[in-house]
Amino acid sequence: MSGTDYLQIWYRAQISIALFCVLVIGGWEIYHQLPYVGWLAVMALVLIFAWLDEGLDLPPWLTAINRWLQCIVQPIILIVVWSIMTREIIVRLQLPARGVMVITMAYFIVMFTPMAGIVGGKLKTSVARILYPAWWFVIVVTLVGSIYPAKFTGPRTFALILTTGALGAVAFFLMIVASMRAWHLSWPGINPKFGRSFSWLSLIILLGLGCLFIFINSFSNGNRWSNILTSYDLHLPYATREYLLTAFEAGVAEETLCRFAFLGVLLSVFRNSRNQALWAILVSSFLFGLLHFGNALVQPFMITLLQAISAMALGLYFAVVYLYTGQLWLSMLMHFLLDWLAFSASGSVVMTGSPTIADWYLLTVEVLFFGGVTAWMMFGDRRQVIDRHARRFAGDEQRFNFRLDF
Structure with missing residues (x-):
């Protein structure tokens, strides 16, 4: 199996877990007659569509719509679901907030990599390869500081890492690395290889x-x-x-x-x-x-x-x-x-x-x-x-x- 195969397994597992979490949260909303059931239903449909597209051979036009939908909506769904589950774990299970936040913030850094590599990797046009990273920049870097449960973070440094976008910046970097690798474009330079003519x-x-x-x-x-x-x-x-x-x-x-x-x-x-x-x-x-x-x-x-x-x-x-x-x-x-x-x-x-x-x-x-x-x-x-x-x-x-x- 190649690295892409493992990334695809990770992607399927992640959307399955996210779908399960959306259904659990939706059941809670219905039971308590809360107003966000409609939004959760939309999230569930988007994730079901993502799962079906990975497992079935859908018509090309439907696959194109799904690609557009997942690139726009799935990052938002992942952030919303992960932030709600983080808050519920802290509040309902009474686990130490600081430890839970460390774990969830660590996973946030790599959470978008499978989507960027699998779904984003299917983007073929240069316009799409410019527009979607710009959209991901807005969502991944800025949205996390708005909806993540910063009041549970404990040390003020944790809250600053969220609200300043520092955490989202690292996640966005790994996200774009996965996309650029899938597009067979550049790797970010790490080991200098200056070569001839360099001064x-x-x-x-x-x-x-x-x-x-x-x-x-x-x-x-x-x-x-x-x-x-x-x-x-x-x-x-x-x-x-x-x-x-x-x-x-x-x-x-x-x-x-x-x-x-x-x-x-x-x-x-x-x-x-x-x-x-x-x-x-x-x-x-x-x-x-x-x-x-x-x-x-x-x-x-x-x-x-x-x-x-x-x-x-x-x-x-x-x-x-x-x-x-x-x-x-x-x-x-x-x-x-x-x-x-x-x-x-x-x-x-x-x-x-x-x-x-x-x-x-x-x-x-x-x-x-x-x-x-x-x-x-x-x-x-x-x-x-x-x-x-x-x-x-x-x-x-x-x-x-x-x-x-x-």
């Missing part, structure tokens, strides 16, 4: 420029265009665990979505273009900027517009770091440092007020700065390294087949 000097310059921007972004306290690059306050008065975990969520989850998933899929889309890497970098960075428009729900639109354009420019840099080194963890680390230092210096994860002339001036410098860095990396031996990694991330020269024999 340590170029890497030092590349990372040094990024660190320079992080420093200016975090510590500059200038209030005019003339001193915004020369006046600094090196204190971090708000370096809390909450901001640390929030920055971790952003670094892991956003890099997983935009660099690992989006960039990997786009490299496959542009695999026949002479400028494969450049087009993938530009489009993925544009999508990274669009992602930040969601912040307009909690902050003024103009400041959100400035933030989105800044994110597009940063997306160029993170994509180049990833493509030149082949290491996703490095772009995650840079992203984490950027957000953590900014949060710790400002005391907020959202931007307030209206952009000033100094803000637009700094944004212009930022766009030109990262645009120039990207252009510099797209020439000479640096371009050869990037193109080599781009071909690998597009599925060429990858090795995905593995077996677990006993």
Whole structure:
């Protein structure tokens, strides 16, 4: 049996257990005449459909509908069912809340992997491979902090791990790893293999420029265009665990979505273009900027517009770091440092007020700065390294087949 076979067994077992839990919860709702029976009936039908599709040869059109349905709804069902069962185990069985939460949070990390590998692996179009990871990002990273029984977690750190999305970020990363493996696209880099044409000097310059921007972004306290690059306050008065975990969520989850998933899929889309890497970098960075428009729900639109354009420019840099080194963890680390230092210096994860002339001036410098860095990396031996990694991330020269024999 292959690893995919074991993943499929896990998937079938998980939806069977989830279906059993939904029926038990539904019976409780009916007995106590509670108002959520209709929603639980819908959940049960979705899970039955998932189970039948794995066991029977359904018509192609019905299989396509089920694939769409499972990718959208099943992650929500798993979170709802797992959170309800966690609460009931703690309340009804009177088991230690802290121990139960440790176990359930640990399983949450891997809970979505079977669905992503089996159902998500059947997604064939590039549009679907971009839209569904974006949807999973919203559900897995953000929803868990809203409905999981955080009041039972015990230590405040447990609650922060849930509410900041840090737990969901790790789960989302494993989810996308399973999908990318099923699509025969990129693995996240772990063991560096730089190869020919790689220059340590170029890497030092590349990372040094990024660190320079992080420093200016975090510590500059200038209030005019003339001193915004020369006046600094090196204190971090708000370096809390909450901001640390929030920055971790952003670094892991956003890099997983935009660099690992989006960039990997786009490299496959542009695999026949002479400028494969450049087009993938530009489009993925544009999508990274669009992602930040969601912040307009909690902050003024103009400041959100400035933030989105800044994110597009940063997306160029993170994509180049990833493509030149082949290491996703490095772009995650840079992203984490950027957000953590900014949060710790400002005391907020959202931007307030209206952009000033100094803000637009700094944004212009930022766009030109990262645009120039990207252009510099797209020439000479640096371009050869990037193109080599781009071909690998597009599925060429990858090795995905593995077996677990006993």
